[in-house]
Amino acid sequence: MSEYSAWFECINGCPTHFGLTEVIYRCPECGDLLDVHHDLAALRRRSAAAWIKLFEQRYRRNEFPFGSGVWGKKEWVIPFLDNENIVSTYEGGTNLMWADRYGKLLGVEDLWVKMCGNSHTGSFKDLGMTVLVSAVKQMIANGKPITAIACASTGDTSAALANYGAAAGIPAVVLLPKDKVSPAQLVQPLANGALVLSLDTDFDGCMAIVQEITHDPEIYLANSMNSLRIEGQKTVSIELVQQFDWEVPDWVVIPGGNLGNVSALGKGFQIMYDLGLIQKLPRIAVAQAANANPLYLAYQTGFETFEPVRAQSTLASAIQIGNPVSYKRAVKALKNFDGVVEQATEQELADEAARADRTGMFNCPHTGVALAALRKLVDRKVIRSDQRVVVISTAHGLKFANQKIAYHLNELPGIDSTYHNSPVEVAADLGKVKDAIRRFAEKSTLMEDSGGR
Numbered sequence: 013m014s015e016y017s018a019w020f021e022c023i024n025g026c027p028t029h030f031g032l033t034e035v036i037y038r039c040p041e042c043g044d045l046l047d048v049h050h051d052l053a054a055l056r057r058r059s060a061a062a063w064i065k066l067f068e069q070r071y072r073r074n075e076f077p078f079g080s081g082v083w084g085k086k087e088w089v090i091p092f093l094d095n096e097n098i099v100s101t102y103e104g105g106t107n108l109m110w111a112d113r114y115g116k117l118l119g120v121e122d123l124w125v126k127m128c129g130n131s132h133t134g135s136f137k138d139l140g141m142t143v144l145v146s147a148v149k150q151m152i153a154n155g156k157p158i159t160a161i162a163c164a165s166t167g168d169t170s171a172a173l174a175n176y177g178a179a180a181g182i183p184a185v186v187l188l189p190k191d192k193v194s195p196a197q198l199v200q201p202l203a204n205g206a207l208v209l210s211l212d213t214d215f216d217g218c219m220a221i222v223q224e225i226t227h228d229p230e231i232y233l234a235n236s237m238n239s240l241r242i243e244g245q246k247t248v249s250i251e252l253v254q255q256f257d258w259e260v261p262d263w264v265v266i267p268g269g270n271l272g273n274v275s276a277l278g279k280g281f282q283i284m285y286d287l288g289l290i291q292k293l294p295r296i297a298v299a300q301a302a303n304a305n306p307l308y309l310a311y312q313t314g315f316e317t318f319e320p321v322r323a324q325s326t327l328a329s330a331i332q333i334g335n336p337v338s339y340k341r342a343v344k345a346l347k348n349f350d351g352v353v354e355q356a357t358e359q360e361l362a363d364e365a366a367r368a369d370r371t372g373m374f375n376c377p378h379t380g381v382a383l384a385a386l387r388k389l390v391d392r393k394v395i396r397s398d399q400r401v402v403v404i405s406t407a408h409g410l411k412f413a414n415q416k417i418a419y420h421l422n423e424l425p426g427i428d429s430t431y432h433n434s435p436v437e438v439a440a441d442l443g444k445v446k447d448a449i450r451r452f453a454e455k456s457t458l459m460e461d462s463g464g465r
């Protein structure tokens with residue numbers, strides 16, 4: 013037994029507690045979501061300096077499972093899991109890139125991008141899924157009759173679930189909106205042997221059905237309304253502060269769809285603050301696609317009213333969500349972190365991703381949304397040029413190769429690809445090739461200018 017403990021509590025404070033290995037997703041009294049709470053008094057018995065030392069000793073080392081960016085913080089995640097039930101692919105530990113050239117274009121001196129997509133399944137979803145699948149493996153070991161894990165997905169959750177399910181030997185069932193995920197995202201769960209159900213609806217439609225399916229206690233629900241995932245995802249904040257030698261940035265910009273990830277981001281900073289590892293909190297900016305912007309609209313009313321929207325099609329398909337399940341959690345985080353919400357149109361997100369790619373990134377469209385929002389916030393001087401800013405890049409651009417190619421061929425419907433770069437067809441002739449290089453060299457100087465303001 014661990015000397016630390018954690019349990020579920022209702023997000024509205026109903027006086028109910030449940031074990032983390034119970035099969036439960038909602039408060040039986042009010043029907044709302046559950047959050048994981050930790051015994052902070054027990055965690056405080058170890059000093060902030062001692063936690064830092066422990067985390068530093070483990071980070072990226074080989075002692076299983078503590079080299080993982082998530083499980084290196086095990087006491088803060090799920091302290092009591094048996095290590096033999098932990099299903100880890102050594103997730104986390106993603107690079108924090110100093111976006112020097114891109115920052116100069118925007119007028120931000122100290123800009124960093126946390127590359128959460130440089131990971132096992134190509135998105136930050138690994139951070140939460142390792143925790144959820146490990147907890148399920150523990151439940152099965154404890155005798156719970158769970159036969160499968162299921163999720164609805166906009167593509168990346170299903171890839172992570174199928175992968176960790178395969179690593180654990182637990183069957184995975186994924187519900188995807190037909191034709192709304194990228195080919196790379198579709199092939200991932202296929203390759204990992206999941207049951208892939210392609211439904212003629214949108215994400216919100218898949219989510220409604222998976223919630224019904226998982227009323228059967230033998231099928232465990234893996235969506236982020238299940239806050240076990242949030243516990244893993246919150247380690248991104250801890251890890252990025254660790255990468256700054258335990259300094260807190262001024263701003264974190266993050267794209268939001270179902271809003272689990274921004275809730276997790278807030279939770280990670282909060283626990284470091286509560287345990288004295290950090291003395292201040294950053295501000296948070298959530299970036300939404302204008303085509304799927306219920307949080308942005310609610311923010312305009314000061315969060316007085318919230319209306320789900322019917323999400324319109326967006327290139328940022330992983331955040332094409334009209335009725336975010338973690339809305340209340342996100343509002344709480346935004347209020348605690350003096351947060352703001354910004355949005356980006358299809359034109360803006362596609363151009364911004366491409367512009368940043370030219371400075372040495374390879375952005376997914378969701379990161380494009382975050383970067384476009386960052387640009388607006390800098391232009392409006394909400395974010396000042398001398399502040400340290402971290403952008404959370406949520407997936408690898410290679411998952412979205414098809415739409416990125418279409419952008420560069422200037423073939424995206426309704427979008428004028430300002431920064432497109434098409435292949436140059438040239439005869440296999442030395443002179444012609446040299447000409448092409450000369451033209452490119454001339455254009456490249458211009459490119460530098462056109463990328464600026």
Ligand SMILES: *Cc1c(COP(=O)(O)O)cnc(C)c1O
Binds near residue numbers: 137
């Ligand atoms: C899931 C996902 C998001 C959105 O995260 P939420 O927790 O749903 O807000 C953003 N980008 C990518 C690439 C994702 O896979």
Ligand SMILES: [Zn+2]
Binds near residue numbers: 039041044
């Ligand atoms: Zn309740």
